[in-house]
Amino acid sequence: MRRLKLAVVLSAFALLSGAAGAADVKFAYVGEISGSIAVSGGNFRDGIVLAVEEINAKGGILKDKIALTLYDTQTNPGVARSQMQKAIDGGPYVVLGPIFSGNVKVTLQMVQQAEIPQFTGGEAAELTTLGSPYLFRTSFGQQIGMPKIANYIRDELKAKSIALIWVNNDFGKGGRDKLLKELAARNIKLVADVSTESGQVDFAADVVKLKAANADAVFVYSNEEECARIMREARKQGLKGPFVGDTTLLSQKTIELAADAANGVVGHVGLTADAPIPAVTEFAARFQKRFNYKPDHNGIKGYTAVYAVKYVTEKKLGKFDRKAFAKTMHGLTITPKDEPGILMETTWDGVGEIDRISFLAEVVNGKQRISKVLPKLGN
């Protein structure tokens, strides 16, 4: 009798453990759930969660359910390294994140050595020049966004001088360097170059500097919370603008935090929930219903990254193979017809850089209004 009981227990254990092992494909999100850019990391995470829930509800990837584990970098490079190591030790099929470019830089080699495909939300220009064949962007690098915005400043705003305020981290410095190069090529003069700190809360002195520069336009390049604080301070001090920026300045979270101060801001957005594309509108509605807030570009980045993994694994490979996955991604184009979850036609080049349509936008009455759709660069 005791032997029978033991056999039953062992069989049940074997069945359960076997079932758990076969049923899950592991995804790791290593991102900024807290810390100075928690807004971005939270949006990215929720985009991932929504995509995982949708995919699992339809049977998973190759009939395996996705088991998602979240690791918080706290927007701290030291913590990011330890969290990434923890994630790698768990043997994930893909790593999603980080978003903070500094965190991407310090963990990139670890992921490369583990030969795990990685979808990052980082936008610093140099990330795709660091030689990892496993790194793929989910949004434009600054080398793609800045020429578009420099053209906008010259052609639409007709500005001859710019006052620049930027955040002194990898993201901000990379963007500043690219922007200055593009402005110089178009004979647009930089009349103020104001560096600020990540997580800075008081911008009174910085705005005084911008005012004193008396530029034709003010370029704001920082993370969402800081963009909102800068705009609030700028309006408080009566700085007239026009204010121009790239995606973060016009993001949903910046608009929400800056409130009326965001009105009139113009610029380029790589991704937006307000894009005049039905698939994006439907995604935004599903996201809003699930998380009770409107997604920004980071939500779209996380969501589309998961669907890119699904498409490549199911339609291109037919198996879970990390190395083959990374090879397949280079030079790949996914259209919404191939995979509706990708939302917009997207191409990854040989170094993991992304190409898709983008938008010129303006904030009107607390809402982002798309004024122009810019084609893919590859077109």
Next chain:
Amino acid sequence: MADILQLLVAGLATGAIYALVAIGFTLLWQTSQTINFAQGEFVMLPAFFVLIAMGYFGLSFWPAVALGGVVSVVVLGLLFKKLMVDPMMRHGVLPLVIATIGLAILMKEAVREFWGADAWPFPALGATTDITVFGAVFALQSLVILAICVAVVVALQLFLGGTLTGRCMQATAQNPTVARLLGIRVERMILYTFLINGALVTVASILITPIYLAKFTNGEWLGLYAFIAAIIGGFNQVRGAIAGGLLLGVVDNFAAVYLSSQYRMAIPLLILIVVVLFRPQGLLGRIEERTV
């Protein structure tokens, strides 16, 4: 010249908020020898009470401020004293200091857990318009902040110096033993100090959060700046805390523009080092003899 005036007003507005928080430091120290390292988090929390009142109870801004203010005074004044300071005080100053550091972490993480790590918008007290005086453009919000801080400090001084309760509080601060011999209810006076501190941090929170946005990390720098302001001005003098706060706000703004915005955080620390080296009692503080 216009730039200098604008910077001065903006610096005074920020410095006045530091001063309010620093006054709390000095009041608690004088009456109960409490150094509250959770003071920054005390400023962070009332804004969330107001947001909860608006979001969960559907109140409009001013009723929410009133409710948030009452809750803050009870939680950060009465409960803080009864649940933490009174039981810890008998073990000496150092255990209490460590306990308040723990409290700061607890408050910060609790807000993050309950409200999330994101920043949240907070209604401003004044319209985002500006006023031009002699060619200098001043933000109306800065002037409103400055005016409210001045009014609060004046009211506090009138209360401390012009009422019987205020004078009893001062007597308690100067010598609790003699105050007790004179029939002053020392315990009650100390409790009043904690309640006043609760009110001061609430005002500071309502003033600063529209600029900083409501976020669980807001207390980190505020607490440090206010502590530095209190030491620079003189930890045992209310007027020292006011002077220290204003000085810090102004110097911080001017340093960011005319020296280096990258090293602006270092300037207050440099001032602190200089003051501690050459005038350890603070600019307006008085030397206290060690009791042996």
